[in-house]
Amino acid sequence: MSRTQWTIHSEHVVDENRHIRLSTVDIELPDGVKFTQYVARLPRxxxxxxxxxxxxxxxxxxxxxxxxxxxxxxxxxxxxxxxxxxxxxxxxxxxxxxxxxxxxxxxxxxxxxxxxxxxxxxxxxxxxxxxxxxxxxxxxxxxxxxxxxxxxxxxxxxxxxxxxxxxxxxxxxxxxxxx
Missing domain, CATH: 3.90.79.10 (Nucleoside Triphosphate Pyrophosphohydrolase)
Incomplete structure (x- = not known):
């Protein structure tokens, strides 16, 4: 089985503190479609x-x-x-x-x-x-x-x-x- 991955072009931090890191990530899908996704990272x-x-x-x-x-x-x-x-x-x-x-x-x-x-x-x-x-x-x-x-x-x-x-x-x- 072949695996296709999304390509991450860039990530920009919108806000960050000890409870959250909010960023936008520019993504490209395997078929060439590009979009921007919000991503939130929180502590364990x-x-x-x-x-x-x-x-x-x-x-x-x-x-x-x-x-x-x-x-x-x-x-x-x-x-x-x-x-x-x-x-x-x-x-x-x-x-x-x-x-x-x-x-x-x-x-x-x-x-x-x-x-x-x-x-x-x-x-x-x-x-x-x-x-x-x-x-x-x-x-x-x-x-x-x-x-x-x-x-x-x-x-x-x-x-x-x-x-x-x-x-x-x-x-x-x-x-x-x-x-």
């Missing part, structure tokens, strides 16, 4: 699906102003430059929820929208967690709850969970528990 994110002995998932209820909706999500956030990804994922759980994961196991890695966005997502599975004295960040969530894994699947169906990382993690955990 680490999220954790915390699952307790009762097969409940730790979720956060938060408002996402970009889509102007209240949704349920996994705890997670950006990985600091040289930070170990599993350490970052565990740190985010504790900062955002007040729970400290007992174990960390890599669950899945993916890119949410590879046509325009480069944002590596790493999801970890934590089996169990201990409540700490750390107060959850009030800027992160309105509510934090343990929700049965099967109920989380129903929440996806009802549109209460819409974030790609949470959807992927819930279905991946469900597939693992079915084995």
């Amino acid at each position: 994110c680490a999220m954790t699906l915390v699952l307790n002995d009762r097969r409940e998932v730790l979720l956060m209820y938060r408002h996402r102003f970009i889509i102007d909706r209240w949704v349920w999500e996994l705890p997670g956030g950006y990985v600091d430059h040289a930070e170990d990804i599993a350490v970052a994922a565990a740190r985010e759980v504790e900062e955002e929820t007040g729970w400290r994961p007992n174990t960390m196991e890599h669950l899945v890695a993916f890119q949410p929208s590879i046509g325009t966005l480069d944002q590596p997502q790493e999801i970890y599975l934590a089996r169990g967690a201990e409540l700490t004295d750390t107060a959850p960040d009030i800027n992160e969530a309105e509510d934090i709850r343990w929700i049965p894994l099967t109920e989380a699947v129903e929440m996806i169906d009802r549109g209460e969970i819409v974030g790609a990382a949470t959807v992927v993690a819930v279905y991946r955990a469900l597939s693992l528990s079915a084995r």
Whole structure:
């Protein structure tokens, strides 16, 4: 099988800070068609699906102003430059929820929208967690709850969970528990 690739002629940075690099890229397709594509590059994110002995998932209820909706999500956030990804994922759980994961196991890695966005997502599975004295960040969530894994699947169906990382993690955990 032969592979044809797109030709990149140039890339121009439109804006850049520690959270995003937005650029335009001049592309040529194998058939000669040329166009300009916007490309956004964001730092690696680490999220954790915390699952307790009762097969409940730790979720956060938060408002996402970009889509102007209240949704349920996994705890997670950006990985600091040289930070170990599993350490970052565990740190985010504790900062955002007040729970400290007992174990960390890599669950899945993916890119949410590879046509325009480069944002590596790493999801970890934590089996169990201990409540700490750390107060959850009030800027992160309105509510934090343990929700049965099967109920989380129903929440996806009802549109209460819409974030790609949470959807992927819930279905991946469900597939693992079915084995």
